[in-house]
Amino acid sequence: TWLSLYANNGLLESLEPYLAKWEHTSGLTDRALELGRDVNDTAYMLPYGFYLRAMFYNKKLFQEAGVAEPPKTMDEFVAASEKVSKLPGKYGYCLRGGPGGLNGWMMFGATMAGSNKFFNDDGTSTMNSEGWIKGLTWVVDLYKKGLAPKDSVNWGFNEIVAGFYTGTCAMLDQDPDALIAIAERMKPEDYGVTTMPKGPGGKTFPTIGYAGWSMMAASQNKDLSWKLIETLEGPEGNVEWNKRTGALPVHKSAEKDPFYSSEQFKGWFAELEDKDAVPTVMPTYLEEFAFFKDSMVIKTSQQALLGDITPEEMANQWADYLTKAQQKYLAKK
Template sequence: MRKAVAAILALSMIVGLTGCAGKKEETAPAKEQTESSGEAGKKEGESTAAETTKSAGGDQAPVTLTFWHRDGNTTSNPMFDVIIKDFEEKYPWITVEYTGLAADSYMTKYNTAIVTGETPDVCTISNKDLNTLVAQDALLDLEDSFNQWEEKDQMLPEILDSARFLSGDGKLYMLGYGMTQETSWYNKKWHEEHGIEPAQTIDQLVEYSKKYADKSKGEYYFTLRGGAGSAENLFMFLMSYAGVTSLFQEDGTCNLSNPKIAEGLDVYANLYKEGLVSVDAISNGFKEMVAEFGSGTAQYMMHNSSSVAENEKNLGAENVMVVKPLAGKDGIAVCKAPSFMGAAAFKATKHPEEAALFVEYLASAVGAGYADVTEGRVPVNKGIYEQDWYKENPYYQVYATFAEQGVKFAEFPFWLDGYNEYAKTNITADFQAVLHGEKQAADVCNAWANDLGKMQKEYLSK
């Protein structure tokens, strides 16, 4: 025992000492960080020596920017390594320190950083987060630097308008670098083998689901999303079925009380009740749905453009393709208006000019182009349309035809306080109750219409 305790103590000392040594070796980057806004606890002068090596770029003083990405993963981390390297070559006096954060908890990190004054210089956000961050007075107004940016005319005006609208005060705090396009994915090889085109209408989806569902083999045509994040697919299906193109009327009344919506919910729920989708579908979130599609359990899936990497990895790039979202009887396919990702600078940055430069680089045709092709996002910088990869990418050619194929884009109410929580909890729980046969479609649709209508009217009255 004595030996064991001695060994543990010795090991801890060695590791501890090595740890301290390791820290010393990392003095240079650690000191560089003092230049960033996020290192308030360190002395300012410390950075000078370490950063001298970066001063080769010209007269500018070396600057280190801290950069947090909202969705650090095996795709985005290497992607940002490349983008940052290119940026640093273009602006040699700037060093960017990248940190990828977990996608399901980045807002906790951002909020903690804001509360404690430890924000990075630059971050990426989704358009859904913009209002929350601006409400905390955390972001830097980018309007002035944007107006001087050489690529400002290449940015899609609707994305800029949306960013200004969602901020709540009409100012520009975020530059988008890519959109996420709602679409439908299908297994191309399977469809070719069966000699059919992918479902383009709800009627076709029901017909194929009945024809090709084989419970004994665990094979189905469609993978239904009944768990986390199911509200978006559900609303798209219901609105397309009913031919309703907006969730709200002008006075704030919610259209979900339309009897055709409840009828659509019955059609959707019957896919589950009749065993035309997997029995697990009731709890399917994103990863389960993509897994069903990727494993060949299902051949058709409603999801957005960003699952491209997963789908290609699982089925092979040559075996997957996208098609316009499902249309109802009158030919209208309603899909969620694209959400967009972008970069923003925190107000507390000590290097607003360099932070703005980096934000602009991430939105530029070069920076955003690489990010979009890697992550499967739809470009919002028109300069990217001229790049070869974009012209040759088969998915983007399909997305470009959506509008002329009768696809209507509906805004889902992320501007409403509490909508995200309501969709996560109430809508998902009610939908699962309908799938279980515990609640009636008409009852839950009326309840949703009532609750959302109340929220929207409250919003309009402000």
């Protein structure tokens, strides 16, 4: 979220000289190095793990509501949500209407539009195109029809995960880090993880995010900083770290680890292998992205969910803001 702002303003040290000499650089996945070099093709960050959205579903609630199998399309998702929501005190979907809610809007917007292209060639945003507006409206309608809990307009990570493991709602889109709390509280046979539902075009666009290590340019102890980074990022440290944080590791060798060959992780690896599930990186290279994600989107999406503005008005506000940011970025290039 903040990499572009810090890196573009000279606050981060390039890790390229260290990577050039490091024995484990070649063992990192291509995607890890590509994302770490998001700004000016320079490794200002070394991702430690991937956060890829997939769909958790509650098998017991599905059975109770008469839902035969996890939904494969957005239409089936709505139908399943309607059946579950007829059960007293139960809902179809754990909506993240509060902090960190951008991913859901982006995924469902792109999936309904059939494309994860955020901008046209001239830098104008696609957010207020017909397909995107349909996707944003689809999310608002889920909430307005009562297919998500009323207070989910304010829910963040902890609330949606708790909403799932308490059996309040049957479906949740989340990264592997949600597994930690869910696996502690639910029996493995009571829930599954599957690919995000596909749109009218037969594709789905689950967001892929990452967190990682950077070195401040002002550091007085750069060699020591690198020593810490290489310890945490090395094959042993990285797998151990991600087992505790819940992200997917960045080393090619990690998939062979017994921990990641478990039934629970199959959903993510299957999604990664599905040619119609296209991992989508949000436009984090824009310096303005952080404000958009953490402030503007939360305020306007809550207004749309509560009916204070229309999904179209929200889409126009998002498009105006992102168009200015993208055109500024293109002008600099």
